[in-house]
Amino acid sequence: MKSSFPRQFIANTLALFCGWLVLSGKYDNFHLVLGFTASCGVAWLNTGFPHSPFQQFPWGRMVLYGPWLFLRIVESSLHLTKLILNPSLPIKPRLITYRSQLQHRGAIVVLGNSVTLTPGTITVEINGNTFLVHAIDEAAADDLTTGRMERKIAWVFQEDTNL
Amino acid sequence: MVILSIGLILVGVFFLVVAAIGTIRLPDVFSRSHAVSLTDSLGAICVLAGLALYQGFGINMLKILVVLVLLMLLNPVIAHATVRAAYRAGLKPQTEKDQ
Numbered sequence: 088m089k090s091s092f093p094r095q096f097i098a099n100t101l102a103l104f105c106g107w108l109v110l111s112g113k114y115d116n117f118h119l120v121l122g123f124t125a126s127c128g129v130a131w132l133n134t135g136f137p138h139s140p141f142q143q144f145p146w147g148r149m150v151l152y153g154p155w156l157f158l159r160i161v162e163s164s165l166h167l168t169k170l171i172l173n174p175s176l177p178i179k180p181r182l183i184t185y186r187s188q189l190q191h192r193g194a195i196v197v198l199g200n201s202v203t204l205t206p207g208t209i210t211v212e213i214n215g216n217t218f219l220v221h222a223i224d225e226a227a228a229d230d231l232t233t234g235r236m237e238r239k240i241a242w243v244f245q246e247d248t249n250l
Numbered sequence: 251m252v253i254l255s256i257g258l259i260l261v262g263v264f265f266l267v268v269a270a271i272g273t274i275r276l277p278d279v280f281s282r283s284h285a286v287s288l289t290d291s292l293g294a295i296c297v298l299a300g301l302a303l304y305q306g307f308g309i310n311m312l313k314i315l316v317v318l319v320l321l322m323l324l325n326p327v328i329a330h331a332t333v334r335a336a337y338r339a340g341l342k343p344q345t346e347k348d349q
Contacts, residue, residue, distance in 0.1 A: 109316060112309045164292040167284060168265065171272035180281050181345055203326035206287045209280070210330050211337050221280045221333065221343055 099130035144193055148243045152197075155239060160205055163227060167206045170223065178223050182211070185218040187237055194244040201236060255303035262296030269293060279336045280343040283329050290325035294318070 100123075107122035108114075170178055189195050199210040202220055207227030212219040222228035230236045265288060272285030295318065302314040
């Protein structure tokens with residue numbers, strides 16, 4: 088942990104400074120120096136927190152997971168739109184208990200977040216590895232119950248799951 | 251470019267209206283939260299993408315993309331917190347048998 092301190096400090100500073108560049112939009116010397124000083128200060132205060140799940144976060148593969156999730160979101164949004172606009176309102180709400188095999192805490196967060204982000208399913212409670220999910224009908228929960236979403240996330244975090 | 255961005259914004263507004271209708275039509279807080287999540291998925295994506303196109307490439311487009319990423323991260327957290335609070339307060343979701 089101690090040995091990786093300088094590398095992590097530099098990475099944090101750069102990430103914060105990029106955020107400053109996007110949000111401030113002023114590129115004269117005064118604002119650049121001010122932003123760099125502030126980034127260094129905040130990074131110095133925040134580096135070395137133990138056991139943050141984001142320290143070995145696979146950002147690269149996460150970016151590849153994004154488009155897949157986006158397509159799933161579009162698909163289930165259209166499904167939900169059809170349900171809502173149907174005059175007979177053919178919904179079959181249900182609670183689903185789903186036991187996941189993911190180990191990494193970040194992976195569990197990503198799975199819960201993806202489930203909620205997809206219209207038609209929402210994470211009600213997470214207890215260790217057990218998800219309680221409310222789904223508006225059977226088709227909406229297909230991605231979760233067939234394990235498709237979990238397989239994708241297991242690939243992102245390079246975990247061995249015998250799914 | 252302008253026509254494309256207007257089209258995107260109109261599509262987004264359509265999904266926002268559908269979400270509003272769904273919030274009224276659906277029976278309980280759990281299924282209503284599904285309708286609300288339609289707002290921050292397709293509704294917000296289309297409206298913000300339309301605005302980003304309208305701005306053209308530049309710092310403002312980047313800022314809109316930052317807003318989009320923050321929405322994708324924060325909205326599920328808010329929806330989850332609401333639903334979990336309802337569940338822990340003892341609200342039981344309507345299921346198929348009740349209807």
